[in-house]
Amino acid sequence: MTSLKALLAKPFARQIQKRVNKWASNPLATQQKVFEKLISSATSTVFGQDHDFISINSYEDFVKRVPIRDYEALRPYVDRVVQGEENVLWKGKPIYFAKTSGTTSGSKYIPITKESMPSHTEAARNAILMYVAETGNTSFVNGKMIFLQGSPILEEKNGIKLGRLSGIVAHYVPKYLQKNRMPSWETNCIEDWETKVEAIVDETINEDMSIISGIPSWVQMYFERLQQRTNKKIGDIFKNFNLFIFGGVNYEPYRAKFENLIGRKVDSIELYPASEGFFAFQDKQNKKGMLLQLNSGIFYEFVKAEKFFDDNPKRITLKDVELGVNYVMIISTNAGLWAYNIGDTVQFTSLKPYRVIVSGRIKHYISAFGEHVIAKEVEQAIQEATNNDSSVLVSEFTVAPQINPSEGLPYHEWFIEFENEIENLDMLAKHIDNSLQNQNSYYKDLIQGKVLQPLKITPVKKGGFKGYMKLVGKLGGQNKMPRLSNDRKIADTLHNSNFVI
Incomplete structure (x- = not known):
């Protein structure tokens, strides 16, 4: 018998699909609206005054006034925000700092504002609902869902809460998912990963898991522990497991290993979340790439990776991007990041709508x-x-x-x-x-x-x-x-x- 939750999921999914399709089919107008709102909202901030936002009337004006910066270059402003000053990069104060590892500066503090927070939670929800709208599959909504993530315990710095992004997002799981969501709050708070995995295995091994989500390397470790305990394939332990949601690293090196561990193929949804914003999610099972989030308070610019280290490289917006070219992605956001280089490179797999894959980092790296x-x-x-x-x-x-x-x-x-x-x-x-x-x-x-x-x-x-x-x-x-x-x-x-x- 189909449950009420499964019945309600389909009309909700169709509603979200219509909303997403509306902005995805009007990409340039959507981005222009985002751009204008960002500039007008930050005109009276310290950053806005320093860069003469009041006289920005076009994208060309913005390029002239606001150079591309990475965290180190933006840090003088961020440090003032961290110290508790208001109206520096964005109006008021952030509600959180997402604490991440810096490559040259130790910890980085990425601001999250009340305007930017919804994009971190809604995009993941929309990814699942777009999957429901496309496939009609709602069988997983009655099973248990696991999201392998960081501890939700938050610290405080000058009155602003801080923690890992996944720990912050854990505070925003909607009520209708709380009953089905695993692991328990107490287990999620365990800091030592090995201890945490054992506790997660204890809690989930006899449950009806239908959605499993996390960074592939962490999920692989969870699967291997389950297999060691039971001597069974994951697909036999969790007979209704049929949706794997992942992000953070390239899944391809893990795909064969995962299919062997699971014992069968399952549908998957790829996400592109970061502390700086939730940039894209996979909207179609049979299309390569993830739908770029154009209506989430993020304005995108792109620089060809091969030209990035030239003096004054050309910056372009969505209207000028090409398929298959390696671009450094530059963002301006309603969390107060301006012409900000997150260090990722992307390639477009589709221009109608705009879909991307993450192609790497702009510098040599291992991730x-x-x-x-x-x-x-x-x-x-x-x-x-x-x-x-x-x-x-x-x-x-x-x-x-x-x-x-x-x-x-x-x-x-x-x-x-x-x-x-x-x-x-x-x-x-x-x-x-x-x-x-x-x-x-x-x-x-x-x-x-x-x-x-x-x-x-x-x-x-x-x-x-x-x-x-x-x-x-x-x-x-x-x-x-x-x-x-x-x-x-x-x-x-x-x-x-x-x-x-």
């Missing part, structure tokens, strides 16, 4: 598990480790993620070519790993939460990197060995070509 490790961090880590032991001489190195090791947890694999013979590789690896954890709180959380094991060093033969560069036709000239990559192309070539010891 196979959401850790956002950059070149500066790995270089500093190896420098600190060799400074600690002057007998260690490194001639070259590169780093890659090992997502599916033959045993144990995933890890970062460091390929290092030494000038001399090293007696204690384990000690060196420990020093490098400690330095990386000290620099990058995301990485530290993953190590401490037992999602990753500490890094492993694979020694490269003398001349091995030179052999690699020659093999790929990049020996000499201005070509440099990439310090790190988010896939295993280089790693696999080093292994397969016998450049490693």
